[in-house]
Amino acid sequence: MTSLSSSADTNATATLWTPRLLSVFRIVLGLLFLAHGLVKLFGFPTGAQPGVVPLLSIFGLAGVLELVGGAAIVLGLFTRPVAFILSGQMAVAYFMAHASQGFYPILNGGELAILYSSAFLYLAAVGAGPWSLDARRNA
Template sequence: MIDFKTAPQAIFALRVTTGLLFLVHGLIKLFVFTPAGTAGYFESLGLPGALSYLTMLVEIAGGIALILGVKARFVSAALVPMLLGAAVFGHGSFGFNWSNPNGGWEYPVMWAVVQAAIAALGDGAYALVPSGKTAGRVHYA
């Protein structure tokens, strides 16, 4: 049973929380690890260094878009492949548990599932630019 009165606020809370976390992750890569350091890390994984700049941009811009509710369904759907890539390339060899040295793959996979859920659920309450014609409407099955 879905509580249609509180579901939009619950989606809003999930959207803003994950948006803040994406924003912080991107800003840490930018200001703490630095773009050059992040690129070096990506290269150490066998990935192109340029992919690190795209990752920082997606995390920062995607985080802001989720916080504000700008096309959140589309942003969340776009974040899923990036998160699955992080699970495979960045953390896959370190095992399941995130508390393992260098982290495990379960945390980015959980993030990917959460983003897929937001993409399926919709924008939630207080979306600045809703995703599509049916955004903000409650549909009863």
């Protein structure tokens, strides 16, 4: 009987923590992404690449999407549509900046773009989780 109760405990724990960990994942992802926008728009932290870029450029547009989109993801505000847009941004970034440098992501430096694109696509599918403004709006 212990295997059945152990299985039930595992399922109860998963049921309790899976949505919460989705929220933690979303917040961490948003904070990391937001940092890319801070570098492009404000040069913070100093020394990070690429540094401040012209606002009216493709990198400036990327910086705005990263800053505003990253903040929306952290807050869990309009998560599904924002995550879908950011997933597309990262797919475009991969093909514009990395794919032309070689086929293999490990060699062309595109792993992070692929990872962000995939993570945002996941959030677009599953939503923000319970610790979000989306959950508060829908409650």
